[in-house]
Amino acid sequence: METTLNVEGLQVNYGNVQALKGISFKVPKGKIVSLIGANGAGKTTTLKAISGNCKSAGVVVFNNHPITNKESFQLVAEGLIHCPEGRGVFPNLTVMENLQLGIVGRHSAKANFNKNLEECFVLFPRLKERINQIAGTLSGGEQQMLAIARALIGEPELLLLDEPSLGLAPLVVKLIFEIIVRINKDKGVTVLLVEQNAKQALKISNYAYVLETGKILLEGTGADLLNNDDVKKIYLGEH
Numbered sequence: 001m002e003t004t005l006n007v008e009g010l011q012v013n014y015g016n017v018q019a020l021k022g023i024s025f026k027v028p029k030g031k032i033v034s035l036i037g038a039n040g041a042g043k044t045t046t047l048k049a050i051s052g053n054c055k056s057a058g059v060v061v062f063n064n065h066p067i068t069n070k071e072s073f074q075l076v077a078e079g080l081i082h083c084p085e086g087r088g089v090f091p092n093l094t095v096m097e098n099l100q101l102g103i104v105g106r107h108s109a110k111a112n113f114n115k116n117l118e119e120c121f122v123l124f125p126r127l128k129e130r131i132n133q134i135a136g137t138l139s140g141g142e143q144q145m146l147a148i149a150r151a152l153i154g155e156p157e158l159l160l161l162d163e164p165s166l167g168l169a170p171l172v173v174k175l176i177f178e179i180i181v182r183i184n185k186d187k188g189v190t191v192l193l194v195e196q197n198a199k200q201a202l203k204i205s206n207y208a209y210v211l212e213t214g215k216i217l218l219e220g221t222g223a224d225l226l227n228n229d230d231v232k233k234i235y236l237g238e239h
């Protein structure tokens with residue numbers, strides 16, 4: 001099986017705090033892989049290190065090329081696109097202007113902008129209705145949709161999603177997870193998903209890793225981890 005992302009011994013220090021203590025994991029091409037874990041486990045740091053947004057030690061290989069500590073703009077150009085925690089939409093720009101920013105630095109996607117925009121509107125009809133609305137006035141769920149849509153405009157080969165369900169109402173959470181599945185199944189995008197919502201994340205994941213204070217504690221298929229007693233107790237609130 002082809003491996004889109006291979007991470008080996010990834011370490012990140014913030015001053016004298018070691019946020020990642022040498023973690024290793026893989027994302028096979030065409031799959032959804034999740035990292036689950038509590039607040040402060042190192043999930044965001046992992047995505048930032050992969051996407052060139054923080055300094056790290058260790059080896060990160062994307063499509064068979066080492067990318068450790070490459071600049072984020074170089075990685076975007078190669079199709080490694082990070083949808084950050086907190087969405088990162090530009091609140092003073094319109095929905096359309098935010099979507100137009102999705103091709104910045106991703107030259108190969110420029111010619112396909114109109115086609116990709118139409119495909120985004122199929123996935124997110126709400127964004128089409130709100131195309132001229134100022135992004136800061138969208139609901140939290142709509143802002144998350146916009147953040148994902150903007151990432152898709154850049155034709156990701158690997159999409160890094162940081163807590164897309166955070167702070168959203170249950171029905172919107174359900175919708176966001178359905179959309180992640182469609183992005184993976186219909187568009188063939190490989191997804192590395194980071195979530196505190198372990199239950200939903202594991203349900204849609206081919207494979208997952210449990211991160212705790214900078215270390216990987218457990219790994220397995222989504223189904224295996226949903227049935228694991230420790231995961232049930234600690235991350236799913238089941239006893």
Ligand SMILES: Nc1ncnc2c1ncn2[C@@H]1O[C@H](COP(=O)(O)OP(=O)(O)O)[C@@H](O)[C@H]1O
Nearest residue numbers: 014017019037038039040041042043044045046
């Ligand atoms: N910029 C930073 N400076 C110092 N410490 C940080 C910084 N970012 C994160 N940390 C620390 O690193 C650890 C992991 O944080 P983070 O990756 O954000 O976790 P998660 O996304 O799983 O909640 C936490 O202890 C956090 O306080």
Ligand SMILES: [Mg+2]
Nearest residue numbers: 043044045085
């Ligand atoms: Mg985080």
